[in-house]
Amino acid sequence: MADATTIESAKRAAAIQAVAENFDPAATHVGIGSGTTIVYVVDAIKERSTNPNIRYIPTGYQSRKVIEQAGLTPFSFDSLSDDVRLDIAFDGADEVDEDLNCIKGGGACLFQEKLVAEKARKFICVADYRKNQSRLLTNWHTIPIEVAPISVPPVLRALRELGSPNPQLRQTLLEKSGPLQTDQGFFIIDAPFPPLLIPADVEAGKGKGDGSDGTWEVNKLSQAIKRLTGVLEVGIFSGLDGVEAEKLRESDAGKTLPVITGGQKPIAVYFGMQDGSVQVRRAKK
Structure with missing residues (x-):
């Protein structure tokens, strides 16, 4: 049985590194997912953010409360205009395979999580070592x-x-x-x-x-x-990742934009490990 303190330390380490390497203080819109790991993501953003004008788009009630408690500004997904793209979205996962496909929804927020992921230019997943599997439905059944x-x-x-x-x-x-x-x-x-x-x-x-x-x-x-x-x-969450989706949109400039579905895969997953290190699995080029 995994030690609870070790698990929480792993989540925190993954969140800190994921935010340090991917959060841009000049961003305008940032998606914030749901779950226990995201609390550490928001804490790390609060430490690094010097821009009070960033709008944080939650994936549900819990993530909205986490954003508010950190003193950041939540903004409803349905208030976004059609032409707005989120600079980035951070979220967790219940399991991730070697192709970066994810299972999500253990916290019952999967629908809004997909809306936010598909609206983002890139999605960064943050998780602990238990979620790192070669195939989905290995440990999370x-x-x-x-x-x-x-x-x-x-x-x-x-x-x-x-x-x-x-x-x-x-x-x-x-x-x-x-x-x-x-x-x-x-x-x-x-x-x-x-x-x-x-x-x-x-x-x-x-x-x-x-x-x-x-x-x-x-x-x-x-x-x-x-x-x-x-x-x-x-x-x-499978199909295209955010970088692939953006390329598809750009290649179709001036035409009818293609529909991007599937929830969007992350471009990188940060796994906090038992020994305190962070293992990063990135999208294959």
């Missing part, structure tokens, strides 16, 4: 899925048909209070699947990755779940 309350029974049935052995509706800590509700008033289903393949696994013949042989590739499973009626969002 379920995919959080945000669903409309009325759709829970058919979505549970559809997830079982996709190969999830025992998807469960997430309850509050006090079971008598019923299912946990997100900031949108939706529910969360946690769906277990076998560890997810990356495209290189499919190319190497380790599975078809389309569910037909019991294997799923990250992007294909995310898309299959997202297509289910009643699903608002899936807690898999």
